[in-house]
Amino acid sequence: MTMFSASIWEESSMGILQVEGINVSYGLSKVLHNVSLKVGKGELVALVGRNGVGKSTTMRAIMGITPSSSGQILWKNRPITKRASHLNARDGLGYVPEERRVFGSLTVWENLDVARRPPREGLEPWTEERVFALFPDLEHFLTRPAGLLSGGQQQMLTIARTLMGNPELILLDEPSEGVAPLIVAQIGKKIRELRDTGVSIIMAEQNLDFVLNLSDRCYVLEKGMIVYHGTAAELRDNEEVQNRYLHI
Amino acid sequence: EDGPIKVGVILPMSGGSAYVGEGIFTGVELAVKQVNEAGGVLGRPLEILLRDEQLRPDVSTAAMRELITLEGVQHFIGPATSATSLANSQIAREEKVVNISPSAKTEALTAGENLHDYIFQLAPTTDVDGVRTVEVLKGIGTESICFTGFDYAYTHDWFAAVRANMGDIREAGAFLVPMNATDFSATITQLLSADCDTVIGTQFGGSFIAFIKQATPFGLFDSKTVLWGSNTGDHAVAAALGAELPAGLWASAADVWYYEGLESHAAYQEALADFQGRKETDMWPITGYNAVKFLAAAIDTAGTTDPTEVAAALDGLTIQTPLGEITIDPETNRANSPEFYGRFEPQDGSNAARMTDLRLVR
Amino acid sequence: MTNRSQLAFLALLFLILLAVPFMGSRYLTELTVQVMIFSLLALSLNILVGHIGLVSFGHAAFFAIGGYATAFFLSRWQLPLGIAMPMAVLLASIFALMIGALCVRLKAIYFAMLTLAFSMLVWGIIIKWKPVTGGDDGFVGIALPQFLSSPQNFYWFTLAVVSISTALMWVLSKSTMGQIFVAIRENETRANFLGVNVRQMQLIGFVLAALFAAVAGSLMSMYLRGMYPQSAFWTQSGHIVISVLLGGVHSFVGPILGASLLYLLEVTIHQYTQYWPLVMGLILIIVVLVLPEGLIGLFRKLYTSVRRE
Amino acid sequence: MFANPMILFIQVMNSFSLAMNLFIIAAGLTLIFGVLRIVNFAHGAFYMVGAYLALSILGVTGNSNLGFVLGVLGAGAAMGAMAFVVERVLLSQLYDKEHMLQLLFTFALVLVIKDVVKMIWGSGQYSISAPPFLRGAVNLGISPYPKYALFLCIAGPIIAVAIWFFMERTRWGRILRAAREDRVMLNALGTDVKLVYSGVFVAGAALAAMGGALAAPRSAVDPGMDALVIIDAFIIVIIGGLGSLLGSFIGALILGFLTVMGSIYLQEWAIVASYVMMVVILLVRPWGLFGKPDEERH
Amino acid sequence: MAFLEITDATKKFGGFLAINAVTFCVERGARHAIIGPNGAGKTTLFNLISGLILPTTGSITLEGKRLAKKKPHEIVQIGMARSFQKVNVFPRKTAFENVQVALIASRKLQYNPFRGAAELFRDEIMELLEQVKLGADSERRAGELAHGKQKQLELAVALAAEPKILLLDEPTAGMSIAETLSSIALIRDIVQERGITLLFTEHDMNVVFEIASTISVLHHGEIIATGLPQEIRVNDDVQRIYLGRE
Ligand SMILES: Nc1ncnc2c1ncn2[C@@H]1O[C@H](COP(=O)(O)OP(=O)(O)OP(=O)(O)O)[C@@H](O)[C@H]1O
Numbered sequence A: 001m002t003m004f005s006a007s008i009w010e011e012s013s014m015g016i017l018q019v020e021g022i023n024v025s026y027g028l029s030k031v032l033h034n035v036s037l038k039v040g041k042g043e044l045v046a047l048v049g050r051n052g053v054g055k056s057t058t059m060r061a062i063m064g065i066t067p068s069s070s071g072q073i074l075w076k077n078r079p080i081t082k083r084a085s086h087l088n089a090r091d092g093l094g095y096v097p098e099e100r101r102v103f104g105s106l107t108v109w110e111n112l113d114v115a116r117r118p119p120r121e122g123l124e125p126w127t128e129e130r131v132f133a134l135f136p137d138l139e140h141f142l143t144r145p146a147g148l149l150s151g152g153q154q155q156m157l158t159i160a161r162t163l164m165g166n167p168e169l170i171l172l173d174e175p176s177e178g179v180a181p182l183i184v185a186q187i188g189k190k191i192r193e194l195r196d197t198g199v200s201i202i203m204a205e206q207n208l209d210f211v212l213n214l215s216d217r218c219y220v221l222e223k224g225m226i227v228y229h230g231t232a233a234e235l236r237d238n239e240e241v242q243n244r245y246l247h248i
Numbered sequence B: 001e002d003g004p005i006k007v008g009v010i011l012p013m014s015g016g017s018a019y020v021g022e023g024i025f026t027g028v029e030l031a032v033k034q035v036n037e038a039g040g041v042l043g044r045p046l047e048i049l050l051r052d053e054q055l056r057p058d059v060s061t062a063a064m065r066e067l068i069t070l071e072g073v074q075h076f077i078g079p080a081t082s083a084t085s086l087a088n089s090q091i092a093r094e095e096k097v098v099n100i101s102p103s104a105k106t107e108a109l110t111a112g113e114n115l116h117d118y119i120f121q122l123a124p125t126t127d128v129d130g131v132r133t134v135e136v137l138k139g140i141g142t143e144s145i146c147f148t149g150f151d152y153a154y155t156h157d158w159f160a161a162v163r164a165n166m167g168d169i170r171e172a173g174a175f176l177v178p179m180n181a182t183d184f185s186a187t188i189t190q191l192l193s194a195d196c197d198t199v200i201g202t203q204f205g206g207s208f209i210a211f212i213k214q215a216t217p218f219g220l221f222d223s224k225t226v227l228w229g230s231n232t233g234d235h236a237v238a239a240a241l242g243a244e245l246p247a248g249l250w251a252s253a254a255d256v257w258y259y260e261g262l263e264s265h266a267a268y269q270e271a272l273a274d275f276q277g278r279k280e281t282d283m284w285p286i287t288g289y290n291a292v293k294f295l296a297a298a299i300d301t302a303g304t305t306d307p308t309e310v311a312a313a314l315d316g317l318t319i320q321t322p323l324g325e326i327t328i329d330p331e332t333n334r335a336n337s338p339e340f341y342g343r344f345e346p347q348d349g350s351n352a353a354r355m356t357d358l359r360l361v362r
Numbered sequence C: 001m002t003n004r005s006q007l008a009f010l011a012l013l014f015l016i017l018l019a020v021p022f023m024g025s026r027y028l029t030e031l032t033v034q035v036m037i038f039s040l041l042a043l044s045l046n047i048l049v050g051h052i053g054l055v056s057f058g059h060a061a062f063f064a065i066g067g068y069a070t071a072f073f074l075s076r077w078q079l080p081l082g083i084a085m086p087m088a089v090l091l092a093s094i095f096a097l098m099i100g101a102l103c104v105r106l107k108a109i110y111f112a113m114l115t116l117a118f119s120m121l122v123w124g125i126i127i128k129w130k131p132v133t134g135g136d137d138g139f140v141g142i143a144l145p146q147f148l149s150s151p152q153n154f155y156w157f158t159l160a161v162v163s164i165s166t167a168l169m170w171v172l173s174k175s176t177m178g179q180i181f182v183a184i185r186e187n188e189t190r191a192n193f194l195g196v197n198v199r200q201m202q203l204i205g206f207v208l209a210a211l212f213a214a215v216a217g218s219l220m221s222m223y224l225r226g227m228y229p230q231s232a233f234w235t236q237s238g239h240i241v242i243s244v245l246l247g248g249v250h251s252f253v254g255p256i257l258g259a260s261l262l263y264l265l266e267v268t269i270h271q272y273t274q275y276w277p278l279v280m281g282l283i284l285i286i287v288v289l290v291l292p293e294g295l296i297g298l299f300r301k302l303y304t305s306v307r308r309e
Numbered sequence D: 001m002f003a004n005p006m007i008l009f010i011q012v013m014n015s016f017s018l019a020m021n022l023f024i025i026a027a028g029l030t031l032i033f034g035v036l037r038i039v040n041f042a043h044g045a046f047y048m049v050g051a052y053l054a055l056s057i058l059g060v061t062g063n064s065n066l067g068f069v070l071g072v073l074g075a076g077a078a079m080g081a082m083a084f085v086v087e088r089v090l091l092s093q094l095y096d097k098e099h100m101l102q103l104l105f106t107f108a109l110v111l112v113i114k115d116v117v118k119m120i121w122g123s124g125q126y127s128i129s130a131p132p133f134l135r136g137a138v139n140l141g142i143s144p145y146p147k148y149a150l151f152l153c154i155a156g157p158i159i160a161v162a163i164w165f166f167m168e169r170t171r172w173g174r175i176l177r178a179a180r181e182d183r184v185m186l187n188a189l190g191t192d193v194k195l196v197y198s199g200v201f202v203a204g205a206a207l208a209a210m211g212g213a214l215a216a217p218r219s220a221v222d223p224g225m226d227a228l229v230i231i232d233a234f235i236i237v238i239i240g241g242l243g244s245l246l247g248s249f250i251g252a253l254i255l256g257f258l259t260v261m262g263s264i265y266l267q268e269w270a271i272v273a274s275y276v277m278m279v280v281i282l283l284v285r286p287w288g289l290f291g292k293p294d295e296e297r298h
Numbered sequence E: 001m002a003f004l005e006i007t008d009a010t011k012k013f014g015g016f017l018a019i020n021a022v023t024f025c026v027e028r029g030a031r032h033a034i035i036g037p038n039g040a041g042k043t044t045l046f047n048l049i050s051g052l053i054l055p056t057t058g059s060i061t062l063e064g065k066r067l068a069k070k071k072p073h074e075i076v077q078i079g080m081a082r083s084f085q086k087v088n089v090f091p092r093k094t095a096f097e098n099v100q101v102a103l104i105a106s107r108k109l110q111y112n113p114f115r116g117a118a119e120l121f122r123d124e125i126m127e128l129l130e131q132v133k134l135g136a137d138s139e140r141r142a143g144e145l146a147h148g149k150q151k152q153l154e155l156a157v158a159l160a161a162e163p164k165i166l167l168l169d170e171p172t173a174g175m176s177i178a179e180t181l182s183s184i185a186l187i188r189d190i191v192q193e194r195g196i197t198l199l200f201t202e203h204d205m206n207v208v209f210e211i212a213s214t215i216s217v218l219h220h221g222e223i224i225a226t227g228l229p230q231e232i233r234v235n236d237d238v239q240r241i242y243l244g245r246e
């Protein structure tokens, strides 16, 4: 029962990341079934779907946090399926988790410092100044323990922290959750800027407007399976898919 | 009945006091070997069943009950310390099994209500030690005395006995520390500034070594005469401390391998050295050795292994030990075991100091 | 394990225990008495560890208080058992109320260490209060009521007391109170914001745990015919914690399995080698690595594999 | 005693040198707890092994100044190497599991180590003497004082400052503190957390072992030494606040002074003094003197 | 007298003024939203009201009873329930048990060591779970539910306490559109049906305008505007500092 839209994925274009038929289980319950997706260089791909369909799990599997039991993940054409997550991080993958896992007792600056990694060829290196230009709020709280920040401030910090690692691909899990509308708009803008500098992004998001405005392509998940993918524009026009998998 | 006679041996075999248990056990093994090689007792060999008491009365009594009910053991040697011996003695009374305590020195073990027909105490009690200690102190010329030691029964009893006997020797202070303390610097400073010419103390084992090492640089042994109880005259202690053992330290010991006064002792030492594979043996084996010899003699005398009769045979029994004749007083169930007192002096050609002025006190 | 299989296990255990004295081995009978007492002790601690999620490193204090008080009431005041034992348990519970009120204000490791400190205070007092406790020699020689002096009768008495206590703890663990205990373990703040007075409930649990520990202590002092300061020492508390963990904290019967295995291992390894700590240690390491949920995990695995076939 | 300022001074010195001796041992325990969140019961056993290792090393090198330095460092290195194997092969499998299992594991380790030590070195006592340059006493002007105790008074603060600098002023230290909070996240940010954990465990064990080697010249090397030290180390770490280095330093000072002054004024009642102090401190400051409550945001 | 009154409440963290002399009230039966930028102090305000932290100065009353010195559980017993911004459930209990605990606590059965808990309140619990669309997940452990579902569970747990006033801190954050829509309907209906007073925060303006009958705007710890949704929507300050629409 899949509803693939035919037009968009040209087989010829090489993805920077290819996920090929991965399966993931937590204990006895299987959560991802044969999930495949591709991300091109400088592309912003969105994962959408209801709660619990496996968006976060897909990201964790790519990052190497929750290993997949079968299938293959290729990063720049090299298999990284079972590689430890720190090696993935050093190799250019960045992960922004949904639960805002800031290091609570470290100050904001220390949170950023801990994540610092050498710059990557072809990408403008991230510095504190650049990060603060993106999230001016953070600069006021440089010496405050991150655990004391408000929810939204923590959200910004997690994104900023990942940027300090100079990633080539960012896995962004619900970046707009708990963030005030003004900042959501700003984050959206920044995400686009990021992508324009050549960084690839996979984003899981509930805010459909946000997704459709930003992303190049979207994958729709349902019960651990990819049930649709297409360009953002295609998804916007496809009310059937929207109603079936995203609304009530 | 045939087959071996089972002897339950309950000793500390782990932790900081394992060296005591292992020492006593060596003596037990040696004696059992000798007895068995000589044809056993009543024609039956002795068989040892060893259990670790862990210095815990609940563990030592559980071990005793296990040996009684599971193995049918009726004769026991051990435990090593006062607290565990007191506890096991209750079981011995209740179960009517022979219990020879080789090393516990507390008066309480065989005094008042605790005395019963089945418990026998081989080590000199603290009252006996008190008398002997004062005798030695008077010989040294002590005029005033300071006490130090762990806060436990043996210390209290020994000090009380010394006080009761010391006559015109003046007491200039008692500085007790909690059991198992490891830092004695405060006490050492106090002892140094106290108005006494002699210090007597009771820390044993590793704590004694720690005391010595902490006290030496302060000059305690240069400015005072020091006499130690708790059988610190043991060669094991001297060997451990080596050159760090301060010359002139007075101590007591149940046995020293270099004593040359008795034929029987020389024979015992030869056998022990043979058994252990080293000439310079420690003190504790003799206590276990004598315990086995007493038990064997009593069974022999009784002509049966029945514990009640063996216990009766032990009353008033005299045997030849490496240190001469020892008798168990039928009234008190205590043996009149002798002990050595002496003063440590470094030895030429050896790392371990030995006691000179050695006296075997009876 | 499901409730039903745990109940079946307990029933089976009870039947086996009924048969033990008829097997004709006094050793077995006495060994079983000790195993029952240690199981009761482990179960009592599990009210704290397993249900409320507080790990006490001072539980032995109440075991000791129960034991010493029983010894004292029986021997010095010559009270009948029917009064001495409840009084000893009551005394331990009052101590628990006072100590617990101070301890439950702390969390996790700090709670563990404060309980440890209090138990060491109890230990220190036992050592120093010689006229009452016998000091470091212990309270030696307890005047047991005549009817308990035979090993058989003592067995029946222990079985009755332990069974009733176990039944009470079972009911508690399945009750609404038990459910709230577990909620506190899982998430204190959330429980608090559901209207649960967390400190108060923790204190209730603390006192209940101490109460049953005192029962165990009381039995132990009578079995040993004495009580010793080591029973209040922190290593004894550690021993109880280990029995509970070894069995598994998330089920009712786990601590029974853990305490039994630990004690039986200690006793039997002792009989074969003086290197029993080494053997114990290796066994524990294997259990930790292979059976992270404790012995109960093993049972659960066996159970599910049997069910599947 | 106060009447005689010289004796008072000596007793203060005694307190301080004991405190530093204790601190060196507690530092490793704090470090391991601070990052791995493991209450390491085996710390005392590591300490004991350190003393025995130094003993064996000194047996080869002889009792020289260099021998002593080699003994202390060698004990740390050898213990560290063993700790590395234990951590990699066994302990690392338990990080994701329940906290209590780690406790059980370290307890089991104590049993194993004790017996292995007994198998290798026997159950007798040994003694390590102070190196020649630290033997005897130095004249402090008003009274002689053991050189070795003085040496501990200096070594303790140096070690404290070194660890503090590392933890608070270097990026490595920041990474350790982050690892304590969320190892999965830190790993996903590119840090090899497994290596960090091994490193901390190794460092903690090595500190314990060096503590044992350094303590040996003023105590005995025997199979009971671990049991005696572990409770002191725990008390220090707890009253200071778990994971806080400064706390451990102050905690060691408090316990050092309490032990020395307690044995003067309380004599044998000093046995409960440290527990009374622990109770009082925890009741007034439930997270220890310098600990932080595990406060969470909601 | 208003149902919930906050008078001149101030909260300082060190030198930082998180809540600055806030005075406002919530009328009985109101659905009152607090909106404001990140870090404005919304969660802090909730923490003050629910007793998690103490105000530096100021007073808070519910139906005239002073709350400021009361412990959280006492405030709950007076009739206040809350959810948390960061999901806060009993992770190893099933969804069913999560709700059951709330019921046991609200009926004060925690003091009964004899009453069996097993199937207690099954029907009631299932009904609540159905309402938050978790009927099928009732036997799953809460910690294993996806983030959004945990949020739904939080709602059920808060409702189970049968509060007079309900505090929800970003109840739909992380929920999918589908779940958000049904949660909006659920919250509105239940609150109306049971006559519960609602105080909530949310950054999703659709949710705010769907539910709220009154809106207050918090900025830098101060209330800068209170009014009907249509008033707030067009308020210039709100536009500028919060919504960011030109
Ligand atoms: N640690 C875990 N153990 C067991 N099951 C889990 C665990 N984490 C997630 N799951 C289950 O896996 C499924 C997918 O979860 P996942 O978090 O990937 O969903 P999601 O699409 O990110 O949802 P949301 O939008 O709510 O964040 C869910 O059914 C969830 O219950």
Ligand SMILES: Nc1ncnc2c1ncn2[C@@H]1O[C@H](COP(=O)(O)OP(=O)(O)OP(=O)(O)O)[C@@H](O)[C@H]1O
Pocket: A148, A149, A150, A151, A152, A153, A178, E013, E014, E016, E018, E036, E037, E038, E039, E040, E041, E042, E043, E044, E045, E085
């Ligand atoms: N315990 C604390 N110590 C110091 N500062 C704190 C503490 N708690 C909160 N703060 C600060 O108070 C301010 C208000 O925080 P609060 O969590 O109330 O914001 P909020 O309005 O809920 O934001 P969000 O919408 O992002 O959740 C923030 O700047 C935060 O960093």
Ligand SMILES: CC(C)C[C@H](N)C(=O)O
Pocket: B020, B080, B081, B082, B083, B103, B104, B105, B106, B154, B204, B230
């Ligand atoms: C083993 C010895 C140190 C025993 C000691 N003499 C006592 O009676 O307790």
Ligand SMILES: [Mg+2]
Pocket: A055, A056, A057, A098, A173, A204, E146, E147
């Ligand atoms: Mg998710």
Ligand SMILES: [Mg+2]
Pocket: A150, A151, A152, E042, E043, E044, E085, E169
């Ligand atoms: Mg908030």
